[in-house]
Amino acid sequence: xxxxxxxxxxLPKRRKLSALLFLLIAISDILLAVxxxxxxxxxxxxxxxxxxxxxxxDALTINLVYPSYFAYFCSLLYNTTLAxxxxxxxxxxxxxxxxxxxxxxxxxxxxx
Numbered sequence: 001x002x003x004x005x006x007x008x009x010x011l012p013k014r015r016k017l018s019a020l021l022f023l024l025i026a027i028s029d030i031l032l033a034v035x036x037x038x039x040x041x042x043x044x045x046x047x048x049x050x051x052x053x054x055x056x057x058d059a060l061t062i063n064l065v066y067p068s069y070f071a072y073f074c075s076l077l078y079n080t081t082l083a084x085x086x087x088x089x090x091x092x093x094x095x096x097x098x099x100x101x102x103x104x105x106x107x108x109x110x111x112x
Contacts, residue, residue, distance in 0.1 A: 003030050017099050021082040028075040035068035077109055 003026040013019035081102070088095060
């Protein structure tokens with residue numbers, strides 16, 4: 001619910017780097033919550049009987065677990081980047097951060 005408010009508030013301001021990072025954090029947190037909910041539903045349905053374990057092969061389980069790790073990694077990356085950028089802004093208020101370089105590094109690390 002709060003991530004929806006964050007998205008609604010920062011969506012018009014998405015051209016600024018900090019607003020973009022807040023948006024990315026909110027989206028990755030929503031994806032993480034959805035993935036964890038799906039994992040919990042599958043875990044509960046598989047623990048009911050052993051026959052249901054045969055219905056979900058290992059490849060499907062890996063395909064359901066991997067997105068939650070990806071969303072967790074993205075959330076961690078964006079939170080760390082936001083903390084570093086805000087720390088640099090506080091320590092050196094007149095330092096101009098190369099935004100294109102930060103965008104490139106974030107894209108490269110996200111899809112690495």
